[in-house]
Amino acid sequence: MTENPLGPTAVAQAHERIAPFINQTPLFRSTLLNHWLGHEFVFKVEGFQKVGAFKVRGALNALLSLQEKGDLPDSVVAFSSGNHAQAVAYAARQVGVPATILLPADSSGVKRQATTGYGAKVIVTASRAEAEARTAELQAQGAYLLHPYDNDWVLAGQGTACYEALKSGLRPDAIFATCGGGGWLSGTYLATQLLAPGTPVYGAEPLQANDAAQSYRTGGIIRFADSPDTIADGARTLCVSPRTFQYLKRLAGFYEIDEQEIIYWTQWLAHLIKTPVEPTSAVAMAGALAWAKRQSQPRQVLVMLSGGNIAPQAYLTIWAQDFLSVTPDRHAADDPI
Amino acid sequence: MTENPLGPTAVAQAHERIAPFINQTPLFRSTLLNHWLGHEFVFKVEGFQKVGAFKVRGALNALLSLQEKGDLPDSVVAFSSGNHAQAVAYAARQVGVPATILLPADSSGVKRQATTGYGAKVIVTASRAEAEARTAELQAQGAYLLHPYDNDWVLAGQGTACYEALKSGLRPDAIFATCGGGGWLSGTYLATQLLAPGTPVYGAEPLQANDAAQSYRTGGIIRFADSPDTIADGARTLCVSPRTFQYLKRLAGFYEIDEQEIIYWTQWLAHLIKTPVEPTSAVAMAGALAWAKRQSQPRQVLVMLSGGNIAPQAYLTIWAQDFLSVTPDRHAADDPI
Numbered sequence: 068m069t070e071n072p073l074g075p076t077a078v079a080q081a082h083e084r085i086a087p088f089i090n091q092t093p094l095f096r097s098t099l100l101n102h103w104l105g106h107e108f109v110f111k112v113e114g115f116q117k118v119g120a121f122k123v124r125g126a127l128n129a130l131l132s133l134q135e136k137g138d139l140p141d142s143v144v145a146f147s148s149g150n151h152a153q154a155v156a157y158a159a160r161q162v163g164v165p166a167t168i169l170l171p172a173d174s175s176g177v178k179r180q181a182t183t184g185y186g187a188k189v190i191v192t193a194s195r196a197e198a199e200a201r202t203a204e205l206q207a208q209g210a211y212l213l214h215p216y217d218n219d220w221v222l223a224g225q226g227t228a229c230y231e232a233l234k235s236g237l238r239p240d241a242i243f244a245t246c247g248g249g250g251w252l253s254g255t256y257l258a259t260q261l262l263a264p265g266t267p268v269y270g271a272e273p274l275q276a277n278d279a280a281q282s283y284r285t286g287g288i289i290r291f292a293d294s295p296d297t298i299a300d301g302a303r304t305l306c307v308s309p310r311t312f313q314y315l316k317r318l319a320g321f322y323e324i325d326e327q328e329i330i331y332w333t334q335w336l337a338h339l340i341k342t343p344v345e346p347t348s349a350v351a352m353a354g355a356l357a358w359a360k361r362q363s364q365p366r367q368v369l370v371m372l373s374g375g376n377i378a379p380q381a382y383l384t385i386w387a388q389d390f391l392s393v394t395p396d397r398h399a400a401d402d403p404i
Numbered sequence: 405m406t407e408n409p410l411g412p413t414a415v416a417q418a419h420e421r422i423a424p425f426i427n428q429t430p431l432f433r434s435t436l437l438n439h440w441l442g443h444e445f446v447f448k449v450e451g452f453q454k455v456g457a458f459k460v461r462g463a464l465n466a467l468l469s470l471q472e473k474g475d476l477p478d479s480v481v482a483f484s485s486g487n488h489a490q491a492v493a494y495a496a497r498q499v500g501v502p503a504t505i506l507l508p509a510d511s512s513g514v515k516r517q518a519t520t521g522y523g524a525k526v527i528v529t530a531s532r533a534e535a536e537a538r539t540a541e542l543q544a545q546g547a548y549l550l551h552p553y554d555n556d557w558v559l560a561g562q563g564t565a566c567y568e569a570l571k572s573g574l575r576p577d578a579i580f581a582t583c584g585g586g587g588w589l590s591g592t593y594l595a596t597q598l599l600a601p602g603t604p605v606y607g608a609e610p611l612q613a614n615d616a617a618q619s620y621r622t623g624g625i626i627r628f629a630d631s632p633d634t635i636a637d638g639a640r641t642l643c644v645s646p647r648t649f650q651y652l653k654r655l656a657g658f659y660e661i662d663e664q665e666i667i668y669w670t671q672w673l674a675h676l677i678k679t680p681v682e683p684t685s686a687v688a689m690a691g692a693l694a695w696a697k698r699q700s701q702p703r704q705v706l707v708m709l710s711g712g713n714i715a716p717q718a719y720l721t722i723w724a725q726d727f728l729s730v731t732p733d734r735h736a737a738d739d740p741i
Contacts, residue, residue, distance in 0.1 A: 382723035389716035
C-alpha cells in the first residue's frame with residue numbers, strides 16, 4: 068500500500084488547531100552538561116505536556132480535525148498500554164466524545180487510573196487477539212479507531228512539538244528523536260522540512276528493539292514476531308507502518324543504543340534538568356551524544372524528550388546501579404562508540 | 405544566648421542582593437491533585453533553583469553581604485553532607501573566594517562531584533570530631549565558617565523563596581515548610597511577616613526526626629544524641645539553633661509525618677508535577693494535607709518544596725513499594741490522621 072505523503076504545512080495547521088488545548092512546553096539546557104560535553108544540547112521537554120507526553124498532540128489533532136469536518140464519531144476506541152491511552156482519553160473529553168481504551172492486563176495501575184481519571188472507559192484484555200476482537204466490535208457500533216501512529220492527523224500533531232522548538236528561532240545543527248512506531252519521528256521530520264529544511268533529523272532506537280534501524284538499512288519494513296525487551300517501553304513496537312516509513316526512509320540516519328546507555332541518560336537527565344525523563348526519551352540523548360562525538364567542532368543539538376511518565380516498577384530497574392558516579396565528561400571519553 | 409531577631413525587611417534586602425545570581429523559581433499546581441483533594445495546593449519548586457535546592461539563596465546572601473561590607477574573607481569553609489555543600493561552592497565561586505567543603509565519608513559521590521564541579525576543594529572526614537578540628541584549623545588560617553542555619557544572612561536569604569511566591573500576589577490561607585535546622589522555615593516565617601503577616605506558617609517534620617516539634621511543644625530546644633533515621637535527609641539535623649528557634653516558637657504549629665507518608669508524597673509529587681521532589685520536601689506536602697483535611701471549606705495552601713536532589717540509593721527506598729496505585733483522594737480519605 069502506498070500512502071500519499073503529508074505536506075509539511077499539515078504540521079503548522081495542526082499546531083494552530085491544538086494550541087488552545089496543549090501546553091507550549093519549555094526548552095531546557097544544562098550548563099553543566101554542555102560544559103562537560105563541549106556541545107550545546109537543547110531539550111524539548113514533553114514531560115510537561117498534558118498527560119505527561121507528546122501523545123496528546125496527535126490525538127487532539129485527529130479528533131479536532133474530525134470535528135472541523137463535521138465527522139465527529141459517536142465514540143472513540145484506542146488500544147495502548149502507554150501514553151497514547153491517556154492522550155486519547157484526554158482528547159476525547161475535550162471534544163465531548165466517549166472513549167473506550169483497551170489496555171493489556173499487564174499495564175500499570177497508575178496509567179489505568181489516569182485513563183479513567185480523564186473520563187474514558189477502560190477494558191482490560193488478556194491477549195492481542197481479544198483486543199482486536201473487541202476493537203472490531205466497537206468499530207461495528209460506530210466507534211472511530213484512533214491509531215497511535217498509522218494516522219496522518221496523528222503524525223502532523225506529533226510534529227507540533229518540534230515545530231514549537233523551531234518556531235522559537237532555534238536552528239540546531241541536528242535533531243534527534245526516538246523511534247517507536249515512527250509517529251513522533253515522522254512528525255519531527257515534517258516540522259523540520261517546514262521550518263529548517265536543511266537540518267538533519269536522526270532517529271534513535273534501543274539496540275534490542277531496532278526494527279526501524281534495520282528497516283532503514285534494508286529499505287523494507289522489518290517486523291518483530293514478539294514485543295522486544297527494552298526498558299524504553301515506548302519503543303517496544305513490533306514495526307513501523309508504511310505511513311511512517313515513507314518519512315523514516317528520508318532521515319539522516321539511525322543510532323542504536325544499548326540498555327545500559329539508556330539507563331545512564333535516564334539517571335543523568337533527571338538529575339541535571341530536574342524532571343523525570345522516560346527511558347524512551349533518554350534513547351534520543353544517547354543518540355545525540357554518539358553523533359556529537361563524531362563532530363570536529365562544537366555543535367547545537369535539539370533532543371526531543373517524548374515524555375516523563377515512569378512506572379513505579381521501572382524506577383527500581385533504572386536506579387539498581389548508580390550511574391551518577393561517572394560524570395558525562397568521563398563517560399563520553401570512555402565510551403567506545 | 406539571646407539573639408536579636410531579624411526584621412522582616414532583611415528578606416527583601418536579601419532578595420535584591422541575590423536576584424542576579426539565582427533563578428526565580430516557578431509556582432506549580434496540579435489540576436488533578438486539587439480536584440482529588442478539594443483544596444488548592446500551590447508549590448514553590450526550589451528543585452529548579454541553582455544547585456537544585458534553596459540553599460544557594462542563604463549562602464549567596466551571606467557572601468554578597470560580606471562583599472558589600474568590604475569584609476570578604478580569604479576563603480570560606482562549610483561542613484555539610486547535603487545541598488549546603490554545593491550551595492557554598494556555587495556562592496563562593498560567584499564572589500571569587502576559594503571554598504573548602506568538609507564532607508563526611510558516607511556522603512554520596514554525586515554530591516561530592518557537584519561540589520568539586522563548582523570549583524570547591526573537598527575534604528572527606530571520617531568523623532564529626534575530625535571535621536571540627538579541620539574547621540578550627542581553617543578558621544585559624546582566616547577562613548569564614550558559613551553555617552547552614554546559624555547565620556542571620558543565611559536565614560534572610562532562605563526567606564527569599566517565600567518572598568518571591570508572595571510578591572507574585574499569592575495570598576494563601578496557610579504556608580508549609582519542612583524543618584531541618586530551621587533556616588528554611590525561619591526565612592519563610594520572616595517573608596510572611598513582611599508580605600502577608602496574618603497568614604499562618606506551619607512547620608512539618610519527620611516523626612522520626614521530630615526534635616523541632618518537641619522543642620516547639622516544650623518551649624526549649626531538644627537535641628538528639630545521634631542523627632535521626634529518616635528518608636528525609638534534610639531533616640536529619642540533631643537540633644535547631646537559638647537563632648532559628650526564636651522564629652520557630654512563633655509558628656502556628658508543627659505536623660509530624662511518618663516515613664510511609666513521606667514516601668507516598670515523594671512518589672506522587674514527582675508523578676503529578678513532573679519534577680523530582682526530595683523526600684525532605686514531601687514532608688511539607690504531607691503536613692499541608694493533614695492541615696487541609698481539618699478545614700471545613702476549600703483552602704489555598706502554599707507548600708515550599710525545598711529541592712530536587714535525590715541520591716541514587718534513595719530512589720531504591722522511595723520506589724520499593726508502589727504508592728501510585730492508591731490515588732490521593734482515596735489515600736486522604738483512608739488515612740487516619
